[in-house]
Amino acid sequence: GQQVMQIPQYQHVQEGEDFTTYCNSSTTLSNIQWYKQRPGGHPVFLIQLVKSGEVKKQKRLTFQFGEAKKNSSLHITATQTTDVGTYFCGGGNKLTFGTGTQLKVEL
Amino acid sequence: GAVVSQHPSRVICKSGTSVKIECRSLDFQATTMFWYRQFPKKSLMLMATSNEGSKATYEQGVEKDKFLINHASLTLSTLTVTSAHPEDSSFYICSARDAGAPNNEQFFGPGTRLTVL
Numbered sequence: 001g002q003q004v005m006q007i008p009q010y011q012h013v014q015e016g017e018d019f020t021t022y023c024n025s026s027t028t029l030s031n032i033q034w035y036k037q038r039p040g041g042h043p044v045f046l047i048q049l050v051k052s053g054e055v056k057k058q059k060r061l062t063f064q065f066g067e068a069k070k071n072s073s074l075h076i077t078a079t080q081t082t083d084v085g086t087y088f089c090g091g092g093n094k095l096t097f098g099t100g101t102q103l104k105v106e107l
Numbered sequence: 108g109a110v111v112s113q114h115p116s117r118v119i120c121k122s123g124t125s126v127k128i129e130c131r132s133l134d135f136q137a138t139t140m141f142w143y144r145q146f147p148k149k150s151l152m153l154m155a156t157s158n159e160g161s162k163a164t165y166e167q168g169v170e171k172d173k174f175l176i177n178h179a180s181l182t183l184s185t186l187t188v189t190s191a192h193p194e195d196s197s198f199y200i201c202s203a204r205d206a207g208a209p210n211n212e213q214f215f216g217p218g219t220r221l222t223v224l
Contacts, residue, residue, distance in 0.1 A: 094156060
């Protein structure tokens, strides 16, 4: 079945540093969605990408969808403590989630 | 944005009892709801897809007789963990897709933490 992997599994950064998480699917995805889950909370939708090679920005967050529609990335510029949480990618109609990347931001 | 509620938020039960978890879409109609299970510091594992008015579709390895799903209306889906055992202890999260939304965004409930003693 479809598998979605994310790397890295954990990332500690100093506030102000950049952060990137990568999402790789074993199969081509019709779409890719990104969610953020704060500690103790539930996943919250960030964005959806549909087109091959698509790039979308939300303030300090940049999302990319690969040309082959099998991988995606989320890049955060100048991280802040409010960025702490686990970032999940998910794709396909049934939204198979990736393994997640847990981000910790230290002052 | 759309809101999904879950009840109860936390439940502790004895081994062998059954527990029902409700998932409601509060301000939209959800023809499809999803049930996930999440272990500590792990990803969300899709258990089943709940379709209003029809039988749920279970993922491989998920026992349908163990995890009963009923999608009685366009705003309510229930998950019943039957004869719960300690290994069923987990965080259960539902999500709903708004058929009228412009994208495939899923709205997640706050989750239910089940502890089976």
